[in-house]
Amino acid sequence: MISRRKAIKSLGLTALSLSTLPQASVAESLTHKPGLPPVNDPAYWKGVRDQYMLSKEQVFFNPGTIGAMPRVVVERVTKHMNYLATHVADWAYKDDNSENFITGYQHLLFIRNKVAKLLNCDAKELALTDNTTNSMSYIAHGMELKSGDEIITSNQEHGGGISSWKVREQRDGAVVKIVDIPKPIKSKEEVIDLFVKSFTSKTRVLMLSHIISGSGAILPVKEICAEAKKRNIFTVLDGAQTTGHIKVDLKDIDCDAYVGCFHKWIGAPAGTGYMFVKPEYIKDIWTTVASYRWDNHDDEGFRFTQRGTGNYSMIEGLDAALDFHFQIGPDRVYERIRFLGDRLREGLRTINKVKIFSPEDNAMCAGITVYNIQGYTGTQLQDAFWEKARMRPRASGDVFGVRHCTHIFNSPEEIDKALSIVKQLAS
Ligand SMILES: Cc1ncc(COP(=O)(O)O)c(C=O)c1O
Structure with missing residues (x-):
């Protein structure tokens, strides 16, 4: 019988984790080096285009719904799936935490660290989830809210961002207050003004898209969050459309929570998302999807990342997608x-x-x-x-x-x- 280690080697994988493989997959010439190349260097960007499996007969303009995965991502996912299908019996579950056959139980810090670098936050403040909708639901359902507490949001939110707050409205008598913002928006000031005017002494939460999916508007979230902070309002931003699209610097924005996904602009497989909450708040957010760590506060991000059996092949794909993004340079x-x-x-x-x-x-x-x-x-x-x-x-x-x-x-x-x-x- 071929040993597990040999089997792994024959697939070109390491025993510890597939993700420890050096990422030689993106051509060296595409790897980010300071000063290189201009934003419109046709040869360079053609090289990037060649890294995608997208049919050359078709033109894709919809990563706002689901992204195109680079070839390296698909290869990592399928490699791991093949490995799992072939060698799952070889998994000595009881004595082996180093190999990853499923996800949903591990801390996945190696990925959380990469995401933390991308978003400028601490990995412990970050949980991996399945998508933006889940992340927003974890926050909305995990918060203490009482009847009459106001949640302020806009008239242009995606259902995956706003609906969990509407559940709180129906269930607990919290009040979702909608601020109408124009389409098209004329200026930042116009939007800031509308939100500031809407805050009252009952406002507990501000929930807002960082980029509005139905218009592409990048909202002045830093300024709006600063105004909310002055009034002790908890701020949570929906970043489904930002991650991998525009720079997201959580320290700079200084919101209290931020949720998003990798399956749109980062080009990771579908079913990969994240949730960030500042340490002073995350400790008080109840776990909605609960497993062993439901009340373990040592690593808050892990408390939410642990959410039952998931698909480790997708994590491999996410890892490859993040590496691809970093290799080109955010x-x-x-x-x-x-x-x-x-x-x-x-x-x-x-x-x-x-x-x-x-x-x-x-x-x-x-x-x-x-x-x-x-x-x-x-x-x-x-x-x-x-x-x-x-x-x-x-x-x-x-x-x-x-x-x-x-x-x-x-x-x-x-x-x-x-x-x-x-x-x-x-x-
Ligand atoms: C602004 C916004 N929020 C939430 C979502 C839902 O994202 P997900 O499918 O990752 O849950 C989308 C999806 O298009 C979106 O554009």
Whole structure:
């Protein structure tokens, strides 16, 4: 019988963890080095594009729903799944905590440390979860709230962010107060003002998207959180659309909690999310999905990360996706996404009959642009892109047209082609 260690070696894996493998998978020439290369270096970005399995016959503009995984991510996931399917009987559960066949029980600090580096926080303040919705639910259901306590939020929140608070409203008599923000937003000041005016002595929580998914607006969350803090309001931000898209510096933003996922802009497998809560608050948040560590406060992030059997292959994929992101360099990724988004918005602004619902202040935009052409519904526009050029932005409703995301696997040529289609449809 072939030994476990040999079997692992034959698969090219280490006995300790697949994730200890050196990440030689992204070409050396793509690895971040200071000063290299400009945001529009065609050869460099073509090299990046080649790291994706995305069909060259199609153009993907919808990582705001689900990201495209780089090849290294898929390879790590499938390698681990093969390993698991083949060698699970070889797992000496009782004496072996070093190998990872399932997740949901381990602290997963090696990943939490990488995420902490990305978000500028401490790994102990971070839990790994399955998605943004779960993370927000852990916070909303874990907080002590009483009848009459106000939760302030906007009229443009995603169901995965707002719904757990609505449950608290129905169950406990807390009050969800909706602040209407315009679409498009004109300026940061306009939004800050609306939220500050909405705070009352009963406001306990402010829950807000950092980027609004239906417009791409980057909200001035640092300023709004500072105002909330002056009034002792707990601040929780929904970062489903930010992580891997724009810089997220939790120390700088200084919110009390932040939730997000890796399966959109980071390109990790679906079912990978996180929750951050400041140490002074996380200790008081009840565990919603409880296992052995439900009341163990030694490592608060672990208390929430432990949530029953999960899929370790996805953790392998997440690890690979984070490494890929770091190898290219987060700042370079954000710049490229924004560069392409700016090109799209600049082009759209020159076309008659196009209405843009993303903020008028371009500093509040990055890789998400929402727009429509007069006379079209979102579905018609989405279908027209597909029929004409196999391009896939996502319908955003009858009025708002399409949500058109740009990412590092896109090119300026793809943006220009999309603009030529918009021009054609508008004429
Ligand atoms: C702002 C926002 N919040 C929450 C979610 C839900 O995210 P998840 O599927 O990771 O739970 C989304 C998904 O599109 C979103 O855009």
